[in-house]
Amino acid sequence: xxxxxxxxxxxxxxxxxxxxxxxxxxxxxxxxxxxxxxxxxxxxxxxxxxxxxxxxxxxxxxxxxxxxxxxxxxxxxxxxxxxxxxxxxxxxxxxxxxxxxxxxxxxxxxxxxxxxxxxxxxxxxxxxxxxxxxxxxxxxxxxxxxxxxxxxxxxxxxxxxxxxxxxxxxxxxxxxxxxxxxxxxxxxxxxxxxxxxxxxxxxxxxxxxxxxxxxxxxxxxxxxxxxxxxxxxxxxxxxxxxxxxxxxxxxxx
Amino acid sequence: xxxxxxxxxxxxxxxxxxxxxxxxxxxxxxxxxxxxxxxxxxxxxxxxxxxxxxxxxxxxxxxxxxx
Numbered sequence: 023x024x025x026x027x028x029x030x031x032x033x034x035x036x037x038x039x040x041x042x043x044x045x046x047x048x049x050x051x052x053x054x055x056x057x058x059x060x061x062x063x064x065x066x067x068x069x070x071x072x073x074x075x076x077x078x079x080x081x082x083x084x085x086x087x088x089x090x091x092x093x094x095x096x097x098x099x100x101x102x103x104x105x106x107x108x109x110x111x112x113x114x115x116x117x118x119x120x121x122x123x124x125x126x127x128x129x130x131x132x133x134x135x136x137x138x139x140x141x142x143x144x145x146x147x148x149x150x151x152x153x154x155x156x157x158x159x160x161x162x163x164x165x166x167x168x169x170x171x172x173x174x175x176x177x178x179x180x181x182x183x184x185x186x187x188x189x190x191x192x193x194x195x196x197x198x199x200x201x202x203x204x205x206x207x208x209x210x211x212x213x214x215x216x217x218x219x220x221x222x223x224x225x226x227x228x229x230x231x232x233x234x235x236x237x238x239x240x241x242x243x244x245x246x247x248x249x250x251x252x253x254x255x256x257x258x259x260x261x262x263x264x265x266x267x268x269x270x271x272x273x274x275x
Numbered sequence: 276x277x278x279x280x281x282x283x284x285x286x287x288x289x290x291x292x293x294x295x296x297x298x299x300x301x302x303x304x305x306x307x308x309x310x311x312x313x314x315x316x317x318x319x320x321x322x323x324x325x326x327x328x329x330x331x332x333x334x335x336x337x338x339x340x341x342x
Binding site: 038064069090110111179225226227228 | 317318319
């Protein structure tokens with residue numbers, strides 16, 4: 023079970039809701055993925071077309087928890103405002119702190135992320151900061167009261183997979199809150215590796231929404247995350263030189 | 276009166292007096308719309324009491340797909 027600030031979840035896959043070809047594919051992917059936490063963004067309405075079909079309409083909000091992000095924020099102040107807007111909807115109190123500090127790489131601003139995390143914890147939110155894979159920063163975020171820490175595997179939407187498994191391992195090893203590997207996952211193998219390293223969960227979006235068959239990929243990710251977790255719990259063998267699997271005695275030759 | 280809504284100046288009839296009436300005037304049906312009025316984020320229950328005046332700044336936001 024994944025536990026975030028006292029709330030428990032059976033699924034260890036958090037799924038983003040961006041960039042699906044249409045809402046039917048998105049909803050089917052959500053269903054098949056088994057995900058119980060969905061991310062989304064807060065944006066201005068088009069007041070001239072206010073009733074365009076909205077992605078929340080077709081979702082069963084009883085079955086999923088909503089994790090709005092603060093995307094678009096460049097500062098802690100922006101992020102806190104977006105978080106408060108999201109909470110005013112009355113349907114969520116979790117927030118993914120996402121403060122981009124570099125428009126080219128989409129990597130997060132560590133200082134503003136830490137500041138926003140401190141502020142939002144004080145405001146009573148369940149706070150999940152998206153951060154770079156820095157061991158000390160992850161610890162600082164936990165000390166600031168983050169309810170989970172979400173280091174990136176590689177830049178958002180890049181599909182490059184886990185660029186620094188050593189850093190991720192140390193982040194996971196030192197953490198006392200859930201570590202959710204967020205961003206950059208490209209394939210089921212990447213997601214399984216994150217779980218085998220001991221991550222508590224994986225958050226991904228583009229790997230599913232932009233796959234050739236998003237629904238099939240949603241299922242593949244679900245299975246990969248389950249397999250990776252089982253592998254982690256089972257404990258892999260160490261890497262070593264050859265050891266025979268069959269008996270080396272009584273060979274009939 | 277003229278109100279700045281999501282960065283655009285919009286002329287609103289004088290009989291539209293509250294944020295709730297503004298939503299109705301704009302024919303917004305989204306139950307999860309969130310409103311910020313002159314910098315104050317409104318709870319749902321405050322939409323009917325938030326009085327509009329000429330020159331007010333209103334942000335109307337919603338949830339959209341994102342990662």
